[in-house]
Amino acid sequence: MAPHGPRVRPRAHLTSRASPPQISTPSKSLARLSTTRSPHAKRATASDRGGAEHPPATERRRMMPSSSSMAGAGSSELIYRGHDAQEAVAEEAAGAGYSSAAKPPPQHGRGAPLPWLARPLRYVMGEQRLAFALLGMALASLVFLLAPSASTAATSSSTSSVAHLAAVGLAARQYSGRSAASAVVPSSRVVVRPGRVPLGLKRKGLRVVVTGGAGFVGSHLVDRLLARGDSVIVVDNLFTGRKENVLHHAGNPNFEMIRHDVVEPILLEVDQIYHLACPASPVHYKHNPVKTIKTNVVGTLNMLGLAKRVGARFLLTSTSEVYGDPLQHPQVETYWGNVNPIGVRSCYDEGKRTAETLTMDYHRGANLEVRIARIFNTYGPRMCIDDGRVVSNFVAQALRKEPLTVYGDGKQTRSFQYVSDLVEGLMKLMEGEHVGPFNLGNPGEFTMLELAKVVQDTIDPNARIEFRPNTADDPHKRKPDISRAKELLGWEPKISLKKGLPLMVQDFRNRIFGDQKDAGDN
Structure with a gap:
């Protein structure tokens, strides 16, 4: 066999690419x-x-x-x-x-596809249909996601244009010599106020935690919040609270109760925190003063930490006791008080003052939304029968046919608000835009002898009054100035002592005797 000769191939690099391409005939091809x-x-x-x-x-x-x-x-x-x-x-x-049609030679003109791109495109179009389907779905989803934002932008631009036209019209009317008051009224008709719920739409319920929610004031607050449509979590260690106060909500899906001491941290996802947990009766907080001050300080610190962690609004229920034995009468929120830091009542007084300090520190340092209420003497159903406060003492003693105990000369003054008025004030404070503190109390002032006379008229005119030595650190006068609450919250008490006391008496009678009649009528 003859040896293979050298293979002759044209050298592409010797050719001139400057010459125009020639269209070859089929034979030449x-x-x-x-x-x-x-x-x-x-x-x-x-x-x-x-x-x-x-x-x-x-x-x-x-x-x-x-x-x-x-x-x-x-x-x-x-x-x-x-x-x-x-x-x-x-x-x-x-x-x-094989039967196959002869394909024409490739065209080298300007409209011919790039040869290095043709084969990948044919492969992708023929073999990767799933990838194209997924790509199409992704593009469609992107369009649907961007559509609402585009419409919102269009709405805001149209709103701004309307407001601009209104401003121009207002300037023109003012320039023409009309009064500013007549010009403001038409322009206010086109102002769009964001954040308002349109009429006909139901308000979205909030998730609220109430510490001390099984107590006297807390249980009434829980009633109002659930009636408003909120979801309520009660956190209570039942030291002074009672399960019976919230037992009627046991079947409500929006109600939940956790037996927990606020001295220990807790993690909950909530929108608002009403911090009421603390023994408020002298009998209770004198029984365990260390526990009382720990609840006021450590418990408040834990609830503030929870509010910071979840971004909730925090309301602290402080007390008129922060004014101590006041030298200013009536007491305004700017009065710093006259408190004995080492007295038998100091665990409650100083604990609440420290709680207010912590609350304001979190507000200034952590930009936390806080509210502070200073609560004056409150009465109503569900009070502890023997908690040592003057109204509950007088009512329970009159129902049991016992003498009404008056400490000192009976000339000390107090103001008494019904519990529903207080709950209304707390809710307005929480929903408002002002930090506080705010005095929440009834400015009607009564001496202890006047209060005993009202109880006698309501329950038993023949009830006797018995005088005993006064207790230590007992304030001589206590009356709130609620001008700030009236002006900024639009709140003032509505129920007088003579109207609210019979409601409390009925509740005490049911719990003491178990029926609707007084023991003396049996």
Whole structure:
């Protein structure tokens, strides 16, 4: 067998790419394709011609393209080599008996697709349909997500344009000499106030925690919050609170009770925190003064930490006891008080003063939304029967046919508010925009002898009065100035002592005797 001769291929780098591409005829294309076939294809063609595996050198020179054709087709041969090889394979398949239409040579004009991009595109379009489906769904989702923001932007722009037109009209009317008052009224009709719930839409309920919610004031607050549609969590250690105060809410899905001492931390997801947990009766906080001051200080610190952690609004129920034995009468919120820091009542007085300090420190340092209420003497149903406060003492003693105990000369003064008035004030303070502190009490002032006379008139005119020595650190006068609450909260008490006391007497009678009648009527 003759040795293989050197394979002659046109050199693409010698060709000039400056010459314009030439459109070749089908015969020329076939001749050019023959030069680009694989060596096996060339050997097969040569054997078909005469049985010689390699043509002579003169034949090879005739088969080589001229320099002009090399200049015109050299670059095209290198670029479209893979495509031409596919066409050659297709032509061989057609010569072997397969029916296949001859494809026209590739066009080298400006409109032809880039050859290196055509095959990947055909592969992706033919084999990656799932990827295109996912891409389409992603684009559709993006459009739907962006649509509301676009509409909101359009609405805000239209609102701003309306407000701008109103401002221009207002300036024009003022310039024309009209009064400013007549010009403000039309412009206020087009002002859009954000944050207001449109009429007909139900207010969204809040998630509220009430510490001490099983106690006297806390249970009444829970009633109002649930009636408003809020979800309420009561946190109470039942030291002075009673389960019976909230037992009627046991079947309410918006009510939950946790037996927990606020001295220990707790984590809850809430919007508002009413911090009422603390024994308020002298009998209770004198029994365990250390526990009382820990509840006021550590318990308040824990609830403030919870409010900071979850971003809740915090309301502290302080007391009129922070004024001590006041030298100013009536007491305003700016009065700093006259407190004995080492007296028997100091665990409650100083504990509440420290709680107020912590609350304001969190407000200034952590930008926490806080509210402070200073509560004066309160009475009503669900008070502890023997908690040592003067109203409950007088009512329980009169119902039991015992003498009404008056400490000292009976000339000390107090103000008494009904519990529903206090709850209304607490809710207005929480929903308002003012930090406080605010005095929440009834400015009606009574001496202890006057209070005993009201109890006698309500329960038993024949009830006796018994005088005993006064207790230590007992304030001589106590009357709130509620001007600030009237002005900023729009709140003032509505129920007088003569109207509210019979409601309390009825509740005490039911709990003491278990029926609707006084013991003396049996």
